[in-house]
Amino acid sequence: MKPAAVKYARAGDVQEAVALLSEHGTDAKVLAGGQSLVPLMNFRLASPSILIDINRVNELAYVREDNGSLLIGAMTRQRDVETSPVVAAAVPLLPQALHHVGHVTNRNRGTVGGSVAHADPASELPALVTGLAGELTVEGPKGQRTIAAEDFFVGTFTTAMEYDEVLTAVRLPRLPAGTGVAVEELARRHGDFAIVAVMAAVHLAPDGSVDLVRLAASGVDSVPLRLHSAEAVLAGAQPTADAIAAAAATVAASVNPTGDVHAPASYRRDMAQLLVKRAVGAAIERIGVSA
Amino acid sequence: MSDSQTVSVTINGHVYTADCDPRLTLADFIRHKCGLTGTHLGCEHGVCGACTIMVDGRTARACLMLAVQVDGSTITTVEGLASGNELNPLQEAFWDNHGLQCGFCTSGMLMCATELLEENPDPSAEEVREGISGNLCRCTGYDSIVKSVLAAAEKMRS
Numbered sequence: 001m002k003p004a005a006v007k008y009a010r011a012g013d014v015q016e017a018v019a020l021l022s023e024h025g026t027d028a029k030v031l032a033g034g035q036s037l038v039p040l041m042n043f044r045l046a047s048p049s050i051l052i053d054i055n056r057v058n059e060l061a062y063v064r065e066d067n068g069s070l071l072i073g074a075m076t077r078q079r080d081v082e083t084s085p086v087v088a089a090a091v092p093l094l095p096q097a098l099h100h101v102g103h104v105t106n107r108n109r110g111t112v113g114g115s116v117a118h119a120d121p122a123s124e125l126p127a128l129v130t131g132l133a134g135e136l137t138v139e140g141p142k143g144q145r146t147i148a149a150e151d152f153f154v155g156t157f158t159t160a161m162e163y164d165e166v167l168t169a170v171r172l173p174r175l176p177a178g179t180g181v182a183v184e185e186l187a188r189r190h191g192d193f194a195i196v197a198v199m200a201a202v203h204l205a206p207d208g209s210v211d212l213v214r215l216a217a218s219g220v221d222s223v224p225l226r227l228h229s230a231e232a233v234l235a236g237a238q239p240t241a242d243a244i245a246a247a248a249a250t251v252a253a254s255v256n257p258t259g260d261v262h263a264p265a266s267y268r269r270d271m272a273q274l275l276v277k278r279a280v281g282a283a284i285e286r287i288g289v290s291a
Numbered sequence: 292m293s294d295s296q297t298v299s300v301t302i303n304g305h306v307y308t309a310d311c312d313p314r315l316t317l318a319d320f321i322r323h324k325c326g327l328t329g330t331h332l333g334c335e336h337g338v339c340g341a342c343t344i345m346v347d348g349r350t351a352r353a354c355l356m357l358a359v360q361v362d363g364s365t366i367t368t369v370e371g372l373a374s375g376n377e378l379n380p381l382q383e384a385f386w387d388n389h390g391l392q393c394g395f396c397t398s399g400m401l402m403c404a405t406e407l408l409e410e411n412p413d414p415s416a417e418e419v420r421e422g423i424s425g426n427l428c429r430c431t432g433y434d435s436i437v438k439s440v441l442a443a444a445e446k447m448r449s
Contacts, residue, residue: 001335007294008313008359031360038355039336042316051313053360079349103425105340105403108349109356190424
């Protein structure tokens with residue numbers, strides 16, 4: 001229950017972090033908020049040769065609106081994002097999702113970029129970034145590149161980043177004013193890892209039809225999923241109970257859960273369908289109600 | 292880059308300086324290098340909340356940080372809550388309301404409740420329950436802990 005011996009280097013800026021990663025190779029690990037990595041090290045499930053601490057890379061801690069989207073620096077603490085009025089106005093789904101991430105004490109340290117880069121398929125932020133068609137900016141020795149969320153997550157705890165790249169920013173499209181949002185999560189206790197979570201954002205046209213719908217699920221595949229089929233059923237339709245049920249009915253074919261000690265695959269599939277129904281319903285109920 | 296690093300940190304107003312291996316957790320640093328054993332260590336993987344302290348004004352789990360990370364930081368542990376032998380209102384409320392049985396979880400509970408009451412001086416019972424939801428009490432004295440925090444909030448508001 002103590003970490004194995006490890007070296008430690010503190011990066012002062014992104015370039016320094018990239019240089020350290022290039023120098024130390026695949027056994028190096030970036031230390032952000034440490035809320036996932038340090039438990040793994042304490043259990044010795046992870047034993048990197050060196051930690052590259054980016055906690056003092058202040059240039060990566062910010063939240064700002066940028067050309068119709070919300071831009072979040074990778075080292076921004078989850079608690080700061082959760083309580084930011086800028087975030088609440090631009091992407092109200094995000095504070096709601098963060099409310100389910102561990103507890104306040106975890107979110108004080110945990111970072112947005114750390115959670116995304118950790119790529120746990122059960123966790124909320126990767127699912128949210130995927131569902132909202134976010135983009136991830138990473139920086140490596142060859143410079144910056146931007147990766148769409150659906151290309152970024154390639155497997156359990158695995159991303160499209162190279163070993164010598166650092167995640168620097170998360171970009172989320174701003175949701176139109178009046179978008180209803182909801183997070184429905186099944187967990188053993190509040191703050192535990194989700195067994196299944198579904199997030200929904202719904203906006204209605206003046207005639208009451210759905211003109212924007214975004215649906216994401218975690219815990220139902222080796223990567224977080226955007227539920228395209230369910231979105232397609234609802235897009236342009238009147239959001240009646242039948243339409244919502246028809247959308248939810250597509251979910252079983254979209255997800256690919258595996259069973260574990262917490263729940264068998266069939267249960268996760270059923271719950272994903274149920275939670276889509278609930279999340280869409282709740283999002284519509286909250287339309288026009290500020291988060 | 293040498294393996295061992297010098298860490299200098301202010302804890303409860305005192306400066307502590309020690310050489311640390313990078314793998315030394317902040318919790319072990321506080322207990323073993325600084326002798327401040329009020330911070331308890333239960334699960335050592337960020338689940339039980341017993342080792343909760345304040346780092347630069349916000350709660351953190353000391354088992355999920357490394358001592359080398361806090362060089363130059365300001366830390367408050369449970370020993371920093373009382374003034375000498377005088378308990379602060381939160382500690383007093385725990386005393387008055389049977390907010391502890393064995394006392395193992397108490398330091399973590401106190402640190403989380405301190406942050407909660409700083410942010411929300413008038414919490415509902417539900418908000419208190421959420422505020423301490425990351426802290427396990429194996430005596431299952433949660434009702435008394437919630438009662439203690441609510442009593443402290445009332446006293447601190449008046």
